[in-house]
Amino acid sequence: xxxxxxxxxxxxxxxxxxxxxxxxxxxxxxxxxxxxxxxxxxxxxxxxxxxxxxxxxxxxxxxxxxxxxxxxxxxxxxxxxxxxxxxxxxxxxxxxxxxxxxxxxxxxxxxxxxxxxxxxxxxxxxxxxxxxxxxxxxxxxxxxxxxxxxxxxxxxxxxxxxxxxxxxxxxxxxxxxxxxxxxxxxxxxxxxxxxxxxxxxxxxxxxxxxxxxxxxxxxxxxxxxxxxxxxxxxxxxxxxxxxxxxxxxxxxxxxxxxxxxxxxxxxxx
Amino acid sequence: xxxxxxxxxxxxxxxxxxxxxxxxxxxxxxxxxxxxxxxxxxxxxxxxxxxxxxxxxxxxxxxxxxxxxxxxxxxxxxxxxxxxxxxxxxxxxxxxxxxxxxxxxxxxxxxxxxxxxxxxxxxxxxxxxxxxxxxxxxxxxxxxxxxxxxxxxxxxxxxxxxxxxxxxxxxxxxxxxxxxxxxxxxxxxxxxxxxxxxxxxxxxxxxxxxxxxxxxxxxxxxxxxxxxxxxxxxxxxxxxxxxxxxxxxxxxxxxxxxxxxxxxxxxxx
Numbered sequence: 089x090x091x092x093x094x095x096x097x098x099x100x101x102x103x104x105x106x107x108x109x110x111x112x113x114x115x116x117x118x119x120x121x122x123x124x125x126x127x128x129x130x131x132x133x134x135x136x137x138x139x140x141x142x143x144x145x146x147x148x149x150x151x152x153x154x155x156x157x158x159x160x161x162x163x164x165x166x167x168x169x170x171x172x173x174x175x176x177x178x179x180x181x182x183x184x185x186x187x188x189x190x191x192x193x194x195x196x197x198x199x200x201x202x203x204x205x206x207x208x209x210x211x212x213x214x215x216x217x218x219x220x221x222x223x224x225x226x227x228x229x230x231x232x233x234x235x236x237x238x239x240x241x242x243x244x245x246x247x248x249x250x251x252x253x254x255x256x257x258x259x260x261x262x263x264x265x266x267x268x269x270x271x272x273x274x275x276x277x278x279x280x281x282x283x284x285x286x287x288x289x290x291x292x293x294x295x296x297x298x299x300x301x302x303x304x305x306x307x308x309x310x311x312x313x314x315x316x317x318x319x320x321x322x323x324x325x326x327x328x329x330x331x332x333x334x335x336x337x338x339x340x341x342x343x344x345x346x347x348x349x350x351x352x353x354x355x356x357x
Numbered sequence: 358x359x360x361x362x363x364x365x366x367x368x369x370x371x372x373x374x375x376x377x378x379x380x381x382x383x384x385x386x387x388x389x390x391x392x393x394x395x396x397x398x399x400x401x402x403x404x405x406x407x408x409x410x411x412x413x414x415x416x417x418x419x420x421x422x423x424x425x426x427x428x429x430x431x432x433x434x435x436x437x438x439x440x441x442x443x444x445x446x447x448x449x450x451x452x453x454x455x456x457x458x459x460x461x462x463x464x465x466x467x468x469x470x471x472x473x474x475x476x477x478x479x480x481x482x483x484x485x486x487x488x489x490x491x492x493x494x495x496x497x498x499x500x501x502x503x504x505x506x507x508x509x510x511x512x513x514x515x516x517x518x519x520x521x522x523x524x525x526x527x528x529x530x531x532x533x534x535x536x537x538x539x540x541x542x543x544x545x546x547x548x549x550x551x552x553x554x555x556x557x558x559x560x561x562x563x564x565x566x567x568x569x570x571x572x573x574x575x576x577x578x579x580x581x582x583x584x585x586x587x588x589x590x591x592x593x594x595x596x597x598x599x600x601x602x603x604x605x606x607x608x609x610x611x612x613x614x615x616x617x618x619x620x621x622x623x624x625x626x
Binding site: 144168 | 366368413434442443444446447475476477478479480484
């Protein structure tokens with residue numbers, strides 16, 4: 089058996105999130121069932137982390153095990169042929185034997201889109217948070233830099249699901265930038281890891297600062313409180329995209345293979 | 358009473374098309390019912406032309422009559438507040454008393470998106486025709502120029518709905534260009550008017566030429582046949598966008614009004 093890495097994009101609109109659960113359609117469940125058809129054997133797919141209901145991904149990463157000689161080009165095509173069109177496999181590639189999509193991730197990048205204009209393009213409605221109120225973007229941008237660094241993010245983490253172990257709430261945010269884009273802004277997050285709902289909770293607090301409901305100076309006390317209830321409500325899921333999961337170079341096997349001419353995003357990218 | 362012009366964008370995915378019909382949700386019906394709530398009176402909204410089920414618009418134009426003193430900024434906000442998010446009013450403006458959205462249109466512009474890459478971004482699946490086969494783009498582009506000019510387009514027109522009057526099949530295509538874009542191509546059409554399914558039928562024939570199923574030289578006989586059954590199947594609706602409807606300058610009233618600061622696409626654009 090060999091270890092393999094897949095890169096996945098999905099429109100989270102109609103799903104209950106990444107993780108398989110009872111009575112709801114999850115992304116993991118559909119991908120594992122596509123593997124079962126394509127490889128004719130039950131395959132577990134472990135992602136870098138779960139995403140919540142309605143959250144999108146352009147670069148989720150997962151690993152799985154399969155026979156070493158598996159034809160990856162055929163697998164790539166089969167999975168995309170079986171999966172619904174709101175889930176796409178972007179890449180299938182060999183990985184080191186000890187590769188683990190969650191534990192080996194060195195950082196993750198998320199984007200959060202906020203549309204501020206009164207009128208929202210009908211084609212963007214599922215992919216941005218429509219917040220048609222004026223925001224003080226100078227205050228918001230100033231607040232971004234306050235979150236960067238290593239902190240106890242307890243005030244920005246919801247409790248994970250029942251029964252999960254207590255977690256270390258210290259995380260390092262390498263980057264939190266605000267970029268203006270047509271009709272609004274995009275927040276770019278990069279960190280070594282994110283607590284449950286941390287990106288959406290930070291975004292909710294940044295919006296509260298932009299609206300003048302709290303000030304940048306209030307952040308120090310908010311961090312110190314270590315109490316989720318003191319922070320603002322989470323921003324809604326549809327604005328959030330998991331863009332990229334980063335790993336050390338050594339976690340991929342160095343292989344040479346031919347790119348099929350008909351495919352821009354093949355398994356040998 | 359005064360005459361007014363509205364510009365509308367819609368995601369056609371879940372609708373039966375522009376035109377009101379029994380047992381299906383149309384865009385016209387939802388817009389007219391929003392007007393009835395906003396203006397407290399039954400209002401007929403006449404578009405530049407209907408679009409079919411699944412076809413999108415970024416610049417559909419329609420006209421309606423309302424009391425001359427109607428507050429257009431309030432109407433703009435009310436309509437967008439009432440309408441579902443897949444239909445957006447981009448502009449409401451005064452028009453000349455004799456303005457007619459259909460009869461005064463001097464030309465219309467359509468875009469048709471074809472995605473050729475094997476992998477399709479899940480966020481584009483409702484807005485492009487996924488056709489993952491290699492196309493001879495040189496032949497396709499050469500064929501485009503053959504359609505430009507004044508022709509009898511009978512071979513590229515489906516019969517309109519039962520009971521509609523026989524139509525003059527002569528139309529002038531001012532422009533038909535192929536542009537490459539990430540993952541595929543976009544066809545840009547501009548003409549004085551389009552017969553029923555004409556854009557999708559021409560696109561279907563262009564794709565057949567790109568696939569090598571027919572040649573540019575076959576087009577002359579195809580035009581001469583004046584028989585829809587000789588041409589290729591229509592390309593599917595989801596790749597098609599009505600981009601813009603053009604009118605002579607004189608059809609709009611020249612008014613000066615202040616753009617609300619919170620609104621990029623206001624009624625006074």
